[in-house]
Amino acid sequence: MKITQVSIEVLETPVTLEYVAAGNAVSSNWHVLARIDTDEGIQGIGFAVATRGGLVRPLAQTAAELGQELIGMNVLEVEAAQEKLARAGGWVGPGGMVTMATCTLDIAMWDAAGKSLGQPLYRMLGGHRNRIRAYASDAMWYSMPHEALQQSARYHVSQGYDKLKLRLGHEPTPAGEVARVEAVREAVGPDVQIMVDATETWDRIRAVAAGKALQDAGIVWLEDPLSHQDLSGLADLCRRLDIPVAGGEHLYGLDPFQKTFDAGALDIAIIDLARAGGITPWMKIAAAAEARGVPICGHVIPEVHVHLLSAIPNGYLVEYMPRSEPIFKTRLALEDGCLVAPEAPGLGVELDEEAVERYRVA
Ligand SMILES: [Mg+2]
Known part of the structure; x- marks a missing residue:
């Protein structure tokens, strides 16, 4: 199952009601959401979460840039992807943006692989x-x-x-x-x-x-x-x-x-x-x-x-x-x-696309 497209979104999400009720001053979390589409019509998702909005945009840009390296790869080739992304990132790491961006893509590959095989992660x-x-x-x-x-x-x-x-x-x-x-x-x-x-x-x-x-x-x-x-x-x-x-x-x-x-x-x-x-x-x-x-x-x-x-x-x-x-x-x-652990294939969690639309900022 080949990867045909990788896309990255930035979401500014509200903290939970419980969190606000407890008097916490933080008003938002940020998600970098990776989507990996395949030639079988299966989409895998991966994400990273941060509490500072200024830091997630360069992370999202890094993930978007690195994600293009995965086009044409099989979603099960996670080890090959790790090495390819490290090489494409100039072997800066382990550490920093490249490692974190790789995380979002790696999770999305595993999610797509689980959906392809019909098995929970x-x-x-x-x-x-x-x-x-x-x-x-x-x-x-x-x-x-x-x-x-x-x-x-x-x-x-x-x-x-x-x-x-x-x-x-x-x-x-x-x-x-x-x-x-x-x-x-x-x-x-x-x-x-x-x-x-x-x-x-x-x-x-x-x-x-x-x-x-x-x-x-x-x-x-x-x-x-x-x-x-x-x-x-x-x-x-x-x-x-x-x-x-x-x-x-x-x-x-x-x-x-x-x-x-x-x-x-x-x-x-x-x-x-x-x-x-x-x-x-x-x-x-x-x-x-x-x-x-x-x-x-x-x-x-x-x-x-x-x-x-x-x-x-x-x-x-x-x-x-x-x-x-x-x-x-x-x-x-x-x-x-x-x-x-959910029994549905992959991560077993389904995006609320209306919420994603509402919270997308990049
Ligand atoms: Mg701790």
């Missing part, structure tokens, strides 16, 4: 199971006062989530960080698991103090306590804490993950699909983690990650962040705390 990639345990993290930002955090936490639990993640790192003391966790705990009760993401805001000394205080407060993982480049600091923290240290969303490609794994600098790996360069390299990172006994999570994009994490044996948790719901006709189903 999770099964094409291994089919370890058809669902994955989920946590909610939307509208749980460090900028929010305790009451707004509690409101978001209660909302997520009312929707069926039993695991939540909030961002930390902007409080002047470890006690201030702990108070945010305790506020969420007060709102949701003892049975909900709470993770925290420090978004690389601490130095080593602060990370140890805050990490121990948060551990005592009952969190189940500490994410990105230090810079992702401070491998020895992260490894030291992994040894000092009893709770797992999670990280990886800022790493580009397989090699930085291998170095991080070999340094013992994380206990749980979080892969960002765009920085990985798409599904094809994502699966290799997941396999490298499997060989070292490291569980995998995905960074946002639940519509794709529900498939990837369900497909592999070391899939751990999927992050529910509904940034793309405004452009799709259906929502992922949540059953007993798990997001369920």
